[in-house]
Amino acid sequence: MKILTANRLTDGEAVWFSTDHRWIESIEGSEIAADKAAEERLEAIGKAALDNNQVVDVNLIDIQLVDGEIRPLRLREQIRAAGPSNRTDLGKQARPEVSRAA
Template identity: 70%
Template sequence: MKILTANRLTDGEAVWFANDGTWAETLRNADVASDKEAEARLQALGDAAYANNEVVDVNLIDIDLVCGEIVPSRLRERIRAAGPTNRTDLGKQALPVDQAA
């Protein structure tokens, strides 16, 4: 399974393509692609957003669903989704629970 991630052009914020069609600041509601067709659809949306100067560094990343929650497979992407592990007061992990959960 894969989700689509990028960094927002204006401020570099890590964002994920959500199932409501927006680029969300957390991956909680990311649009999950379960097959090649869905991956191609996400990639096309990413390419369009890149061409449209909304986001940069667009990537499809591997994830697992753990108890229904999206967990990126690679540590790198888990750190992107949370924030620096030595500064838990920074990044997404520092957001109030109702925003970040």
């Protein structure tokens, strides 16, 4: 399973493409690609957003579902989803509306 992530061009914020077809700041609600066709569709969406100068560093990332929550497999993506691992008072994990992805 994969999801589409990027950084918003205006402020560098890590964002994910959501099930309601917009870029969101929380990994929860990301559209999940479960097969090659869905991955190709997300890649096309990411390329279009890059070409339109909405986002940069567009990537499909590997995830797993743990108790219904999206969890990135790579540490880099866990940190992007939650925030700095040495400062839990900063980043996305410090925001009450964002669940921990790490």
